[in-house]
Amino acid sequence: MARAHNFNAGPAALPVEVLEEAQKELVNFNNTGMSVMELSHRSKDYEAVHNEAISLVKDLLNVPDDYEVLLIQGGASLQFSMIPMNFLTNGKTANYILTGAWSEKALKEAKALGETKIGAASKESNYTYIPDRNSIETSSDDAYVHITSNNTIFGTQYHDFDLNTSAPLFADMSSDILSKPIPVDRFSFIYAGAQKNLGPSGVTLVIVKKELLEQSKENIPTLLKYNTHVEKNSLYHTPPTFAIYMLNKVLHWIKDNGGAAGMQIRNKEKAELLYDVIDNSGGFYKGHAQEESRSYMNVTFNLKKEDLNQKFLMEAKQAGFVGLNGHRSVGGCRASIYNAVSVESCKALKDFMIDFQQKNQ
Numbered sequence: 001m002a003r004a005h006n007f008n009a010g011p012a013a014l015p016v017e018v019l020e021e022a023q024k025e026l027v028n029f030n031n032t033g034m035s036v037m038e039l040s041h042r043s044k045d046y047e048a049v050h051n052e053a054i055s056l057v058k059d060l061l062n063v064p065d066d067y068e069v070l071l072i073q074g075g076a077s078l079q080f081s082m083i084p085m086n087f088l089t090n091g092k093t094a095n096y097i098l099t100g101a102w103s104e105k106a107l108k109e110a111k112a113l114g115e116t117k118i119g120a121a122s123k124e125s126n127y128t129y130i131p132d133r134n135s136i137e138t139s140s141d142d143a144y145v146h147i148t149s150n151n152t153i154f155g156t157q158y159h160d161f162d163l164n165t166s167a168p169l170f171a172d173m174s175s176d177i178l179s180k181p182i183p184v185d186r187f188s189f190i191y192a193g194a195q196k197n198l199g200p201s202g203v204t205l206v207i208v209k210k211e212l213l214e215q216s217k218e219n220i221p222t223l224l225k226y227n228t229h230v231e232k233n234s235l236y237h238t239p240p241t242f243a244i245y246m247l248n249k250v251l252h253w254i255k256d257n258g259g260a261a262g263m264q265i266r267n268k269e270k271a272e273l274l275y276d277v278i279d280n281s282g283g284f285y286k287g288h289a290q291e292e293s294r295s296y297m298n299v300t301f302n303l304k305k306e307d308l309n310q311k312f313l314m315e316a317k318q319a320g321f322v323g324l325n326g327h328r329s330v331g332g333c334r335a336s337i338y339n340a341v342s343v344e345s346c347k348a349l350k351d352f353m354i355d356f357q358q359k360n361q
């Protein structure tokens, strides 16, 4: 069976080469006589996979030596709670920049645990843009400033991180991690669920500055304390071994395809294919995001009439395009074009969109 044109928002497309390699190794990994899922997480064979995944992250993102790389369960959503649990200390305020539903959810968890504030927001426009980086409200009482680097639902993305704050910068990069090079040293804390750009669901990547860990709170449950994971190399308890094995393979694939810089070139090319159709459609397709805030990962758009949205989605599905429904809070359509979505899939979607417009003008 042919592979689908997979535009799912997450879990999302994985590189076919990675899937085929995993398939080959499924019943007998590395001459162990068993699959990687059946290995002990304390075995040498598994540990090699685990440690290599961590060192590939360091290598591909140029992570400086004064940072720790952790692999944690619970998704990005657990990070919404773990961050304030560990770092929102008494007398300090957690500052959230709201750029979409995921930022709101992150804020909600912090609110339950301490003082919070909203340093900037674009809610009044239904999150069509990233607020001006120079106008965010910050103060010396900020424990941290939290941003969502790519807004999966609304299709907006930070294209630089020049925020006017000296507070530690924290970022949820779930939907654009390793889609381009980033200045890790600008951040004190980065986290990302793997299931969009890095692998299957089940593992969450955390990159945290060591200096920050020294100031973290102590009186919290063991598994929810970052220092537990640091001290045990993310092996305090049984990790999601298969998800980490797949992460390892996807990281190799990224490396073989030009690393973060290679991903950036490919992702820009894919996004431009789709935004060109929208911009040249004379209003037939309307992008949700304002141009300067457009995401290279999630292309959100509506057709000029609501009933055309439905027709578009139905015919796209029949033509083999999967996952184009927009999130209910934005409506319309969304093409998620993470690292593993091919240029060919985007070209096919572009041709389909042009053809649909000609037939339904």
Ligand code: PMP
Pocket: 010, 074, 075, 076, 077, 078, 102, 148, 150, 151, 152, 153, 172, 173, 174, 175, 193
């Ligand atoms: N943050 C962002 C930006 C997301 O896109 C998502 C998932 N779509 C989440 C957080 C939540 O991730 P998880 O399901 O891994 O908890």
